Amino acid sequence: xxxxxxxxxxxxxxxxxxxxxxxxxxxxxxxxxxxxxxxxxxxxxxxxxxxxxxxxxxxxxxxxxxxxxxxxxxxxxxxxxxxxxxxxxxxxxxxxxxxxxxxxxxxxxxxxxxxxxxxxxxxxxxxxxxxxxxxxxxxxxxxxxxxx
Amino acid sequence: xxxxxxxxxxxxxxxxxxxxxxxxxxxxxxxxxxxxxxxxxxxxxxxxxxxxxxxxxxxxxxxxxxxxxxxxxx
Numbered sequence: 269x270x271x272x273x274x275x276x277x278x279x280x281x282x283x284x285x286x287x288x289x290x291x292x293x294x295x296x297x298x299x300x301x302x303x304x305x306x307x308x309x310x311x312x313x314x315x316x317x318x319x320x321x322x323x324x325x326x327x328x329x330x331x332x333x334x335x336x337x338x339x340x341x342x343x344x345x346x347x348x349x350x351x352x353x354x355x356x357x358x359x360x361x362x363x364x365x366x367x368x369x370x371x372x373x374x375x376x377x378x379x380x381x382x383x384x385x386x387x388x389x390x391x392x393x394x395x396x397x398x399x400x401x402x403x404x405x406x407x408x409x410x411x412x413x414x415x416x
Numbered sequence: 417x418x419x420x421x422x423x424x425x426x427x428x429x430x431x432x433x434x435x436x437x438x439x440x441x442x443x444x445x446x447x448x449x450x451x452x453x454x455x456x457x458x459x460x461x462x463x464x465x466x467x468x469x470x471x472x473x474x475x476x477x478x479x480x481x482x483x484x485x486x487x488x489x490x
Contacts, residue, residue, distance in 0.1 A: 367477070394459060394463065
């Protein structure tokens with residue numbers, strides 16, 4: 269199928285490319301289908317593009333590149349909901365809130381996007397861990413300072 | 417919004433599987449017990465709102481993306 273995107277023009281995608289969020293994500297409960305597209309050549313930044321709404325796209329990243337000690341538990345009920353059978357099937361992305369200047373952009377460590385790459389089921393999970401907030405600086409001196 | 421007054425020890429049933437119980441009241445703080453299936457997510461409202469708000473901000477940040485890419489390669 270062909271879709272219009274925010275940053276990538278018109279694209280042809282397959283059903284198998286589509287990541288399914290059964291209940292959408294907070295703030296966008298009706299947005300259940302997204303695809304993940306690369307944004308930069310270094311493989312650090314990606315875009316999570318809505319299939320149905322061309323103007324809706326999030327810049328996302330692998331959080332462990334910026335916070336190597338980022339660590340959380342995915343509750344059993346979520347493992348079940350996403351049909352996760354092995355940790356190696358799981359991909360984690362976090363949403364960035366871009367700022368001007370770019371150096372002031374932040375990453376939402378409190379609500380990671382968990383994807384089961386085997387069945388493309390995904391969910392944005394809200395963590396109960398108090399160390400993680402919605403706005404962590406993307407660029408800091410020490411990757412160990414994980415305080416909101 | 418449905419509004420009910422409850423005393424300590426009283427409860428509210430929502431649907432077939434959710435119970436809200438008033439456990440204790442001390443000053444302006446109410447301790448609330450929630451019985452719900454694990455598939456129903458329960459959050460302090462302000463936490464849920466923060467996530468909603470952050471997602472909305474992230475969706476509308478209108479930074480020029482080519483600019484973004486250039487700067488991120490620095």
